[in-house]
Amino acid sequence: MGDTHCVKVVCEGAYLTPARRHRYDEGHVIQPPNAPDPRVDACARYAVLDLGVYPDLDRVCRVMAGALGVEHVAVVLATARRCWVPAAAGWTPRDLGQRAAEQLSKAPRSPAAWAGARLPAFDALFGDGHWGAAATTPLTTPGGVQIGLLLAASAAPRVDWDRSAAQLHDGAALIMQVLEARAASAQLDRGRQERERLAGRLHQATLTARTFQAIADLTALPLDEDDSLRGAAQLTAELISADWAGLQFRPGGTPESVWPEQDGRPGPPLPASDVPVLDAAAGWTFPDGEPGALACVDVPGRAARLAFARRGMDARWSSSDRQVLRDLTWALRHLLSFAAQASALRGLEEQLQFALRNLPMILWVTDARGALAVAEGSGLTQLGLRREQVLGRSLDEVLGGTLNVTALRAELGVGQERRQEVTLAGRVYDTHRVRLPDGGGTLGVAFDVTELVESRAQARRAQRHAETLLDLTQVMALSGSLPEVTLQALEVLLPALPHSWMVLWFREGPLLRPLVSCGEQPEAIAQWQRRGVPLTDAFAQRLLAGAAVQLNPPDLPERLRNEGLHGALLMPVRAGETLMVLGAYRREPLAWSPVERDLLSVAARVVQVSLERRDTLAELRSAAVTDSLTGLGNRRAFEADLRAALARGPVTLVTLDVDGLKQVNDTQGHARGDELLRSVARALGNLLGPDEGAYRVGGDEFCLLLRGLPGRALPDLDAALLSVKADGFAQAGASAGSASAPLDGQDPEALWQLADERMYLEKARRRQVR
Incomplete structure (x- = not known):
């Protein structure tokens, strides 16, 4: 059953292989054995999957037999696995075994189809091998799943089935109502059991929670x-x-x-x-x-x-x-x-005493009036104070108002904490203060964090350096023109070079001229830079040799310093034959640091990568639309140019196929065949006017896009290919066909197909002539 084709059968429980498919007037698609079968789920919901006895369904069958005036009524259920009869009237369970159920499930759906029909199961059920007539109606769940059928049969053909159709349909609806009632009752039973189970779990969970709460209370x-x-x-x-x-x-x-x-x-x-x-x-x-x-x-x-x-x-x-x-x-x-x-609390108390004795810190407590009630810690010695000197005095008085304790009591609520860095006697202290609940006093502690503050400052500088480098590497991934990418790199770098401006120079003849500038620069220096720097300049010679140039204030002439230039840092940028120079200039007399030099070097690398990528992308774009053998446009270029030409106006599309290429390949080799294609390409290129194109779109297939109104005369290809014959390909030729837009349509695919069809007609004509 691994075949993916659908198999249509009348019985929902039988399978037919694709090799033995039969057509029925009415059928169902059977899913593979391991695919989900909604009928199984429906029968499970109604609890009729087993082969038990169902008195409620048997009663409906007996009522239907009396209402229809027939001897036999049966409920036949079918899934992808099996067929069975859970209830019947007139037949006994022994009569309706698995084989009989399968036969009944294959019964035609129309009573008329039963006239004279024979089923082996009915021969056995009716005894003499003959029977009168029967009718069926499907059993369909409210969700639209057909789980079987209701069958009524009579040994004598005396039943008016047309008049009984409505009764049979009502009987099927009654069967489904009984099944739905069974499902609802089972669901209620499950819900009641689930509620009882959840109630028991809730009671047990409550007892457990109370017990563990009592265990937790033992800690108190x-x-x-x-x-x-x-x-x-x-x-x-x-x-x-x-x-x-x-x-x-x-x-x-x-x-x-x-x-x-x-x-x-x-x-x-x-x-x-x-x-x-x-x-x-x-x-x-x-x-x-x-x-x-x-x-x-x-x-x-x-x-x-x-x-x-x-x-x-x-x-x-x-x-x-x-x-x-x-x-x-x-x-x-x-x-x-x-x-x-x-135990740990006792240890912390001991550690606090150790810290107060040995670390540069101060612990204090003030009363509601702001007077010091407690003052401990070796940090007092660093401030030139002793414990006996400060007790009873105002903390504002001792520290000269640095902490503003009076304002603190007004701002802080009970239990709130205030953290502040203050500088005392040239040292930086990290203070933590909290207002106490008893009388409005304060508790405070101060740690000497001078070394930590200096380390943080260095870390912030290193972080800014790293962030600048990261931003520069991200600029490297941007697309755009070289001036745009360079300007973004300079804007990222400029904040890390205080009191500076930056210029990207490019080589133009005998001069280096500014391409991009960023930052504020003195006007006199800006005019000098706009005039350009001769390549004969000593510093320019060093840059041409690939060396960086660093100029601090003492290295510059006094004239330039008077005009506002106090330093220069120049990095050469070379990509292939392109030479550029990235320069940073100082407005203040500050020397260049190694960090600044590293940053400018990374910026130079960004510019270099942008240059290299620009050249690489240009080569890739050209290779993507060029046929490597002939130098003409390839199929991708042809399709793009055809759409563009159709958008501009009238255009004529010519397709041609080179005659004789296979013979050249077979007799003279593929290298000679390649030379034939290049010769044809040169000949086609000579036919083109402005805004026209020639393309190799396949092995020996070429296309031309010619400007002009529909119906324009095609070029004489035979005359054009005389140069090919002159190259030693005497038997070479070409068959061509054309289509013009808008005369022959505007759709690119249709236009190309029409030109191909005309080309093949021309090829056939030429073959007949030969």
């Missing part, structure tokens, strides 16, 4: 680690309905019973192996020999574990119990982390 009690673990074990045992819970403090030790309350008496021995969960079938028993289920949870960070047990041969741990035990590990980690935080 004055308990040590062991008591906290005992409380967690008791709460968990109640949640999972354990019969016993204990706490083992060391591996191999006797566990202490904590649930039910047994005053810490010894509990049952625990396995020495690291087995977290054992059901009763695993063989673990209580000391009295009764089997039970055991679960152990390791205490994070300690060699202890909590144990829980249930009694009975059938004792086991459900998936929800196992999830609770897994979550208990997290809760225990929370309990122990609280104790660790208390």
Whole structure:
């Protein structure tokens, strides 16, 4: 069934191979076996996939048999896999087996088609091999899926099927109503079961949440680690309905019973192996020999574990119990982390005291009046102050109003923090201040960050340098003319070169002239630059040799410095035969730094890449539209020029095919055949006037685009190709055809096809003449 063609069959459950297709007046497309079958889903929804007994459907069949006055009524269901009869009247289940169902499902849809027809299944069902007539109507779901048919049959041809058609259709609708009622009832049952399941899960989740909240609340009690673990074990045992819970403090030790309350008496021995969960079938028993289920949870960070047990041969741990035990590990980690935080807090206090003694920092507390109540830290010594000198004094007074504590109390709310960098005695301090809730005082700390501030400044300069380089590399990827790309590169670079302007010079005869300028420059210098720099200049000679030129203020003549030029940095840019110079000029007497030199070098590289890409793109564009053998335009160029010519006005398209190329290739070789094509190309090129073109569009196929009104006389190709014969190709010739626009139409494809057809007619005529 891997064939992708559709197979049309009458029965929705039968397959026919493409080699054995039959035509039916009415059919259905059968999908491959592994393709989804909507009929299977529909039957599953109605719960009629099995071969069970369905009294509700049987009752409808009996009612229909009485209403129609026939002996037999059957519901036949069919999918891509099988056919079956879930309900019938007049026939017994033994009568209607799988084979009979398949035969019935192949019954013609029109009663008239049954006149004299024979089906093996009916021969068996009616006994004597003869039967009267029958009729069917499809069973279609509300979604439009046909899942089978309702069949009525009579052994005697006495039924008026035309009058019974409406009754049969109503019977099919009644069958579908019964099936829809079955589906709705099943859906209600599933919804009720789902609600009951969700309610149970919600109840269990609520109990679990309350238990773990109680375990979390243990952190607020004055308990040590062991008591906290005992409380967690008791709460968990109640949640999972354990019969016993204990706490083992060391591996191999006797566990202490904590649930039910047994005053810490010894509990049952625990396995020495690291087995977290054992059901009763695993063989673990209580000391009295009764089997039970055991679960152990390791205490994070300690060699202890909590144990829980249930009694009975059938004792086991459900998936929800196992999830609770897994979550208990997290809760225990929370309990122990609280104790660790208390220990860490003591350690932080010790570290703070160490920092106050050894690091350049200041810690202070002021009262509501702004007077210093606490002042600690070795940073006081750096400021020339002692603790005894500042206590009781206003912080504004001690620091000369640098922090403006009075304004701080007015601006800050309770618990709000203010951060500020201030400079004291030539050092930079990072201050953090917060208003305290008791009386409106403030808490503050100041760190000496002078070295950090200097490092940040250097990092910012390095970041600006890197961002400038990144922007320059992005400019390198831009398309556009050389002046446009260069101007964008200079605009990116100029902010990194303070007090500067930039110029891109190009070679024009014996001079270097400015192509692009960026930045403010003195007028006198601008006039001098516009006049150009002779290539005989000493600096120009160095640039021509590929060397960079750097001029600081002492290197420049006094005249130029008086006119506003205090430095120059020149980089040669060469791409092929093109020479350009990228120059940066200073308005202030500042020396060039290595960073600035690197940036200008990258900008020069951007210009060079733009030049190289411009040349490469020009070569690629030419190669894309040129036939490499003949130098004429290729097919791509022809199609583009044809559309453009049609848009401009009247044009004549000539197609021609070279005669004799195959003979030359076969007798003289392909190299000689290539020379023939080049000779033809030269001859065609001599025929062209202004705005006309010749193209090689195939192996020996050429096209001409000629200007002029439709009907223009074609050039004498035989005369034009005399030069080809003179090149040694005496048997060479060409057959041509033409089409003109707008006389023959404006569509490019149609015009080309018409010229080809006329060319082939000409080729046939010439062949007859020869």
